[in-house]
Amino acid sequence: MRRSRFMVFVSSLLLALGATLAGAATAQASGTAATGYVALGDSYSAGVGSGSYISSSGDCKRSTKAYPYLWNAAHAPSSFTFAACSGATTDDVLAGQLGGLSSSTGLVSISIGGNDAGFADVMTTCVLGSDSTCLSRIDTARAYVTSTLPGKLDNVFSAIHSRAPNARVVAIGYPRFYELGNFCIGLSGTKRSAINDAADLLDSTIAQRAAAHGVVFGDVRTTFSGHEICSGSSWLHSLNWLNIGESYHPTASGQSGGYLPVLTAAA
DSSP states (O other): OHHHHHHHHHHHHHHHHHHHHHHHHHHHHHHHHOOEEEEEESHHHHTTTSOOBOGGGGGGOOBTTSHHHHHHHHHOOSOEEEOOOTTOOHHHHHHHTOTTOOTTEEEEEEEOSTTTTTHHHHHHHHHHSOHHHHHHHHHHHHHHHHHTHHHHHHHHHHHHHHHOTTOEEEEEOOOOOBOOSSOOSSSOHHHHHHHHHHHHHHHHHHHHHHHHTTOEEEOOTTTTTTOSBTSSSOSBOOOOTTOGGGTTSBOHHIIIIIIHHHHHHHO
16 A cells, blocks of 8 residues: 555656656747747838848838848848838837747847837927927927837837747837037037937836836947947938938948947847
8 A cells, every 4th residue: 555655656756757847848949949030110220321221121121231130140040030110110010010920039129119209200390490499399209208108118018028928129229319519510509419318218218118028128329429420420320311211310330330239239
């Protein structure tokens, strides 16, 4: 009787141990398989401003000089989905960019939020309007970033985790646009300072919501330091009347020197 009970105990122990080992093996296999890379987001991730656009991407203007394309070339993940698109908002990401995510996705990068806050309209207003008009438009954008954007970002980060549970997610921010204190033809110092402050608010908001979802925040303000507009060595396009769409976007050097190192360090 005692021997029978002992054998039952041993059998149960072996079954439990086997289940634990099988679970660990499954988890390890899942982690090993999760090596695909999916690049989501707006024009800063698509590579607008860096040239060499992929013809099949159409108006999304995905570039072979964009940081996602460069990271893929350098690291050769098991798969690469380049879904970022010029003009994208958080709603656009949710509606049309998540199809490439799966349990085999190991890395997701995204830059998003600038278009939600009305980036293009802010810059147009500040270029064409007075200081007071510019500051008023920036105040409207700041109010949106404070009150509405956090919930939009929560929706995006939650959806990414739901579809790609094994992925490391990196939300990459935006640079400050101007180096202040230098003589610079164009916008007034008042406008430049207010635009930089708004970029800081946008970055801090993205960073806060990213932290709440276990998402890594990639801060490009450090890598772009000394390479803002008015620096004499800018990695950002200033106003370009011949190609308005590229205005205030990173150059190819901004993608390779400003964005790529941040993703590489965070991935």
